Amino acid sequence: xxxxxxxxxxxxxxxxxxxxxxxxxxxxxxxxxxxxxxxxxxxxxxxxxxxxxxxxxxxxxxxxxxxxxxxxxxxxxxxxxxxxxxxxxxxxxxxxxxxxxxxxxxxxxxxxxxxxxxxxxxxxxxx
Amino acid sequence: xxxxxxxxxxxxxxxxxxxxxxxxxxxxxxxxxxxxxxxxxxxxxxxxxxxxxxxxxxxxxxxxxxxxxxxxxxxxxxxxxxxxxxxxxxxxxxxxxxxxxxxxxxxxxxxxxxxxxxxxxxxxxxxxxxxxxxxxxxxxxxxxxxxxxxxxxxxxxxxxxxxxxxxxxxxxxxxxxxxxxxxxxxxxxxxxxxxxxxxxxxxxxxxxxxxxxxxxxxxxxxxxxxxxxxxxxxxxxxxxxxxxxxxxxxxxxxxxxx
Ligand code: SF4
Ligand code: SF4
Numbered sequence: 001x002x003x004x005x006x007x008x009x010x011x012x013x014x015x016x017x018x019x020x021x022x023x024x025x026x027x028x029x030x031x032x033x034x035x036x037x038x039x040x041x042x043x044x045x046x047x048x049x050x051x052x053x054x055x056x057x058x059x060x061x062x063x064x065x066x067x068x069x070x071x072x073x074x075x076x077x078x079x080x081x082x083x084x085x086x087x088x089x090x091x092x093x094x095x096x097x098x099x100x101x102x103x104x105x106x107x108x109x110x111x112x113x114x115x116x117x118x119x120x121x122x123x124x125x126x127x
Numbered sequence: 128x129x130x131x132x133x134x135x136x137x138x139x140x141x142x143x144x145x146x147x148x149x150x151x152x153x154x155x156x157x158x159x160x161x162x163x164x165x166x167x168x169x170x171x172x173x174x175x176x177x178x179x180x181x182x183x184x185x186x187x188x189x190x191x192x193x194x195x196x197x198x199x200x201x202x203x204x205x206x207x208x209x210x211x212x213x214x215x216x217x218x219x220x221x222x223x224x225x226x227x228x229x230x231x232x233x234x235x236x237x238x239x240x241x242x243x244x245x246x247x248x249x250x251x252x253x254x255x256x257x258x259x260x261x262x263x264x265x266x267x268x269x270x271x272x273x274x275x276x277x278x279x280x281x282x283x284x285x286x287x288x289x290x291x292x293x294x295x296x297x298x299x300x301x302x303x304x305x306x307x308x309x310x311x312x313x314x315x316x317x318x319x320x321x322x323x324x325x326x327x328x329x330x331x332x333x334x335x336x337x338x339x340x341x342x343x344x345x346x347x348x349x350x351x352x353x354x355x356x357x358x359x360x361x362x363x364x365x366x367x368x369x370x371x372x373x374x375x376x377x378x379x380x381x382x383x384x385x
Contacts, residue, residue: 012176031319035331062327065335066172067319068283072293079284082175089176100326108326112363114356116137116206120171120323123182 005052005090013086017048019076026070026080036060040070040080047083052090061088062099062125092127100125128254130245131193131200132160135207136168142204142356148375149203149247151384156255156263160201163192169210172323180227186214187228190240199243201250203375205355208246209280209288215244216287246281246290248298248354248374257305265383267307273377274311274348274369275299276339278358279319293317299352302374306381315342320361329364336365344369352377 010017020041027039038046038060046055055061064084071079091097100121109118138146153160167185174182189211193200202208217224218237228236245253251260277296285293296317300310320339321332340362343351351367352374353359362371379385 012178014175014177031321031335032324032331034334035328063324063331065279065319065322065324067279067322069279069319072283072285079175085175089174089179112141112360114137114141114360115168116135116171116204116357117323117325117360118171119136119168120206120357121326123170123172123174124323125327 002050002052005056006047006050008090009047009052009083009086012089013079013082015044015079015082015086017044017078017083020044020048020078021076023075026074026078029069029073031067031069032063032065035063040084043083043087044078044080047087052087055087056091061091064088066124088124089127092125098126128157129159129161129198130250131196131198132162133166133189133193133200133202133207133211134162135166135202135204137356138204142359142373145203145354145356145373145375148373148379148385152375152378152382155382155384156251156260158250158255161196161198163189163200165192169207171206171210173210173213177221177223180224180231183214183217183224184228184231186211187218187232187236187240190215190242190244191232191236194240194242199245201245201247203247203354205246205278205280205353206357208244211244213284213287215240246354248281248302249290251302251378252298257301260302260305264306264381266381268377268381269307271308272311272347272349273303273308274313274343274346274351275303275316275374276343276351276353276358276362276371277317278353278355279317279322280355282317299374302378303352306377308377311343311346311348313342313346313348315339320358322357322361325361325364332361333365336361336367340365340367340369340371
């Protein structure tokens with residue numbers, strides 16, 4: 001249990017994890033469900049329990065698409081995507097925590113790659 | 128009627144046609160789109176974190192410029208629209224965000240950015256009116272079966288975007304009817320294409336995008352329309368069996384200004 005990290009995640013996300021009733025609807029609607037080790041409802045519960053390190057070290061934080069489906073469809077207004085975002089930021093803000101570097105880009109782009117894709121990816125994966 | 132207009136970075140490069148057809152169509156409909164002189168990239172995706180202020184300032188600046196011109200701000204790219212609208216909402220409802228943005232800007236940011244941001248489609252619906260568009264159509268797209276692809280960014284979070292019913296939208300279908308074509312309603316129209324994950328996990332993005340175009344084609348559409356360059360890119364990369372084009376192209380075609 002890491003209380004400092006928990007406090008940081010609660011503050012940066014602005015989420016009240018205690019509102020969650022663990023219905024699992026957020027995970028049910030998540031388009032990245034199959035790609036994730038921890039699913040949106042688990043993010044919420046694990047933050048409540050202070051198990052932030054496990055989340056920060058999991059590839060799941062890079063699987064969220066920021067599609068806001070979980071935000072829209074949570075019956076309790078918990079907004080799980082904001083938790084995922086806060087944990088991912090805590091991870092990428094660490095020294096050496098970047099998940100994407102400029103050097104990778106030439107191998108990724110093709111003639112049609114929209115600039116929008118690259119700026120979005122950098123915003124989500126790099127600090 | 129004149130609006131300030133925010134094209135965004137991709138409409139100046141890989142999605143020039145989304146922009147070009149929109150400008151020509153607006154002119155044909157009696158709307159002047161006045162491009163902001165000093166706009167900066169919105170950053171592509173909104174950051175929900177409360178302590179991310181600097182990443183939201185380009186949107187604040189765009190709103191401030193429009194306000195200075197005395198105009199509402201029209202956006203076209205779904206992503207720009209989402210980022211600017213969510214930023215505006217945060218600035219309006221979060222005093223800490225306003226305090227910190229104001230300190231950066233050297234003015235009261237909430238007041239200086241107090242103008243409306245509307246998507247081009249909302250402008251068509253609420254300012255021009257779909258009935259009026261119908262009257263102006265010289266080349267009705269009769270018999271064309273079109274699937275509207277909303278994706279995420281125009282609709283969600285619904286409380287902030289206030290664009291349409293996020294689970295059962297109809298604005299693009301109404302647009303399709305106005306230009307004489309037939310809308311195809313299909314289950315995946317408001318689900319995610321995979322977005323930026325393409326960069327790190329192309330297979331995951333492909334799964335999402337394939338589910339979308341298979342759904343549209345399976346319900347009999349002969350074409351998919353979108354307002355988002357990244358949606359279009361992902362769907363085409365996932366080998367959509369039907370063309371994926373910008374809604375503005377069909378508008379320009381119907382208005383005879385293509
Ligand atoms: S949908 Fe909301 S209430 Fe249900 S598990 Fe997810 S966060 Fe909790
Ligand atoms: S915002 Fe992220 S966690 Fe929420 S449904 Fe979309 S991909 Fe899943």
